[in-house]
Amino acid sequence: MMPAYDILFKSTFGLYLLASAGFFLFFITQNQRIGAAAAISGFCGFLLHTFIFVYRSIALGYLAVSNLHESLSFFVWLVMLVYFIAESRRRSWAHAAFIMPLVVLMMGYALVLDNMGRPLPVALKSPWLAIHATLCFLSYACFLMAFCLGIMYLWQERELKSRKVDMFFFRLPSLGLMDRLGSRAVSFGFVCLSLGIISGSVWAQQAWGSFWSWDPKETWSLVTWLIYILYLHGRFISGWQGRKSAYVAILGFLTVLFTYFGVSLLFSGLHSYFK
Amino acid sequence: MNIQIIGLNHKTAPIEVRERISIRPETIPGALSALKSCGCIQEALILSTCNRTEIYAVAENNPQGLISIRSFISDFHKIALNAFEGHLYSFSGKDAIRHLFRVASSLDSMIVGETQIFGQVKDAYFAARQYNAAGRCLSCLFEEAIRVGKKVRTDTQIGKGAVSTTTAAIELSRKIFETLENKKVLIIGAGKIGELTVKNLNSRGVKTVMVANRTFARAEELARIFCGEAIKFEGISAALKNTDIVISSTSAPHFVLNKEDIIAAMRSRKSEPLFIIDLGLPRNIDPQVNGIDNVYLYNIDDLAQVADANIKDRRKEAAKAEAIIDLCVESAVKRLNEINEQKESILK
Numbered sequence: 351m352m353p354a355y356d357i358l359f360k361s362t363f364g365l366y367l368l369a370s371a372g373f374f375l376f377f378i379t380q381n382q383r384i385g386a387a388a389a390i391s392g393f394c395g396f397l398l399h400t401f402i403f404v405y406r407s408i409a410l411g412y413l414a415v416s417n418l419h420e421s422l423s424f425f426v427w428l429v430m431l432v433y434f435i436a437e438s439r440r441r442s443w444a445h446a447a448f449i450m451p452l453v454v455l456m457m458g459y460a461l462v463l464d465n466m467g468r469p470l471p472v473a474l475k476s477p478w479l480a481i482h483a484t485l486c487f488l489s490y491a492c493f494l495m496a497f498c499l500g501i502m503y504l505w506q507e508r509e510l511k512s513r514k515v516d517m518f519f520f521r522l523p524s525l526g527l528m529d530r531l532g533s534r535a536v537s538f539g540f541v542c543l544s545l546g547i548i549s550g551s552v553w554a555q556q557a558w559g560s561f562w563s564w565d566p567k568e569t570w571s572l573v574t575w576l577i578y579i580l581y582l583h584g585r586f587i588s589g590w591q592g593r594k595s596a597y598v599a600i601l602g603f604l605t606v607l608f609t610y611f612g613v614s615l616l617f618s619g620l621h622s623y624f625k
Numbered sequence: 626m627n628i629q630i631i632g633l634n635h636k637t638a639p640i641e642v643r644e645r646i647s648i649r650p651e652t653i654p655g656a657l658s659a660l661k662s663c664g665c666i667q668e669a670l671i672l673s674t675c676n677r678t679e680i681y682a683v684a685e686n687n688p689q690g691l692i693s694i695r696s697f698i699s700d701f702h703k704i705a706l707n708a709f710e711g712h713l714y715s716f717s718g719k720d721a722i723r724h725l726f727r728v729a730s731s732l733d734s735m736i737v738g739e740t741q742i743f744g745q746v747k748d749a750y751f752a753a754r755q756y757n758a759a760g761r762c763l764s765c766l767f768e769e770a771i772r773v774g775k776k777v778r779t780d781t782q783i784g785k786g787a788v789s790t791t792t793a794a795i796e797l798s799r800k801i802f803e804t805l806e807n808k809k810v811l812i813i814g815a816g817k818i819g820e821l822t823v824k825n826l827n828s829r830g831v832k833t834v835m836v837a838n839r840t841f842a843r844a845e846e847l848a849r850i851f852c853g854e855a856i857k858f859e860g861i862s863a864a865l866k867n868t869d870i871v872i873s874s875t876s877a878p879h880f881v882l883n884k885e886d887i888i889a890a891m892r893s894r895k896s897e898p899l900f901i902i903d904l905g906l907p908r909n910i911d912p913q914v915n916g917i918d919n920v921y922l923y924n925i926d927d928l929a930q931v932a933d934a935n936i937k938d939r940r941k942e943a944a945k946a947e948a949i950i951d952l953c954v955e956s957a958v959k960r961l962n963e964i965n966e967q968k969e970s971i972l973k
Contacts (some may be wrong), residue, residue, distance in 0.1 A: 356704055380782055380785075381780060383777060383779075383780075505780055506800070510797070510800060510801065511915060511921065512928040513915075513923060513930065513931070514930070514934070515786075515930075515931045515934045515935065516934075517885070518798065520782070520785055520786065524799060524800050524801060524802060524803050525800065525801050525802075525898065526801065526802045526803030526804070526898065527803040530803060587897040589895030589897075590896070591895075591897070591898075591919070592896065592898065592918060592919045593918055595920070
């Protein structure tokens with residue numbers, strides 16, 4: 351796009367990288383000042399990110415999600431948003447040490463991708479674009495949270511089961527809290543994904559003339575949706591809280607990653623604008 | 626002009642000596658004015674806790690100051706000097722500053738990292754201020770010590786981690802459950818450690834307590850203490866359905882709860898986490914129970930191991946704290962020298 355966008359995007363990446371390193375250091379040393387500094391850096395990155403994303407969307411005239419670079423940027427922005435909302439009351443920052451490396455990876459990937467804004471295909475020019483993309487990426491962001499919480503949970507659980515207080519004991523929140531937050535993230539994400547799929551299918555009917563056409567993206571979204579159904583069912587009907595839930599949350603997010611990256615890169619289909 | 630400390634603590638003096646030398650809070654005003662009436666002492670402060678009694682003074686002349694403080698202790702408590710002299714330590718100048726900083730940071734405590742001493746140092750300082758015994762030098766020094774104590778607490782992990790088995794049990798339960806409020810405890814067997822652990826849990830918000838014991842009368846007795854409910858020994862399995870924390874300390878020769886009991890209980894409670902503390906010897910609960918999902922079983926050795934690991938961690942953190950103190954001592958020495966020079970120039 352424009353050179354200013356490039357510089358600002360790199361700065362955002364830099365701030366996130368700094369925050370990630372800071373949160374990692376905080377996790378190791380538990381020094382509150384380092385944690386606060388990392389949070390400030392992350393928040394500044396988020397503000398800058400908000401600015402460039404809004405700016406780009408206004409310049410393009412539609413929600414900037416038309417290629418992989420833009421959609422990654424939007425996804426990361428939502429992850430940060432969900433994280434800051436979730437953490438606004440607690441401020442324990444243990445979480446961030448797990449989320450930020452993923453954020454940095456995705457931003458780094460977006461950085462090397464072609465960021466040229468190409469004209470939007472006619473089929474995509476619709477208010478449904480914003481609705482559908484926001485709902486889907488919001489659900490991905492929630493699932494990413496649940497994924498990180500699942501990993502944290504399993505680590506803490508292993509330590510408690512082995513009866514040896516070690517690395518994670520003081521650094522991670524209680525099992526009960528991680529379990530509850532994880533389930534909340536999945537529940538919210540599930541609602542968003544369901545609405546995202548429905549909105550997509552309504553839009554597909556308008557744009558392509560059929561609600562569902564077994565496009566790889568659609569199929570894999572359905573697989574993802576079913577895995578999270580399994581999560582919710584296991585949890586609320588069969589008493590699968592704790593470890594089993596954490597495993598399903600991790601599996602679910604791996605499917606999300608495949609739906610997002612794998613499908614876009616491996617198959618060609620109706621959603622291949624993402625290339 | 627020099628800062629001097631004379632005192633004794635748990636490392637140098639047995640309790641018999643400490644209790645005789647200790648200065649109770651209500652006698653501190655009198656003691657401070659007695660100290661200040663010694664001609665060579667300009668400022669004074671008394672820090673007296675159950676583990677230490679220390680007198681801080683700013684005195685004109687080095688040996689004379691120390692002798693005055695020593696004879697003050699002997700006069701004040703009406704104890705012969707030779708009865709306690711061997712237990713005393715004394716510091717002056719830079720060493721005195723370092724000693725105070727270490728005390729305020731809880732490095733010199735019996736349990737390194739405990740938090741009480743910080744408040745006690747503060748109280749001692751406020752008392753000395755209130756009775757006009759602490760002047761510019763001691764005020765500067767103690768305010769610095771309070772700052773150092775805070776810094777050590779925020780910059781190191783010295784106060785982290787339970788160092789006794791009972792507190793380790795509490796800490797573990799707080800790592801399993803999000804909150805202890807409204808959690809239900811079941812005590813099996815009316816043992817002493819069990820009782821102590823429940824008391825601790827109670828103070829952290831645990832509300833409902835159920836007590837099971839072979840002799841029902843004893844269960845009822847204990848249940849009354851915790852405003853809890855006594856249950857029959859045969860009713861334990863049924864009670865597990867509504868329990869979050871089990872503390873068992875019976876002297877039964879065989880397992881009171883085996884794997885099957887817990888599996889059945891977990892099914893009826895929809896896998897809600899269960900924390901089991903087995904304080905019995907021989908063990909009351911089948912160790913295989915720990916393999917069940919969402920069940921956490923700790924025996925007395927496991928708890929001790931947790932506490933030991935924390936003690937080791939505190940030692941590591943203490944090394945960091947010493948480094949912080951080293952830096953702070955240097956700057957405190959500089960500031961005190963400035964105050965001294967100002968005073969001397971006024972005297973001239």
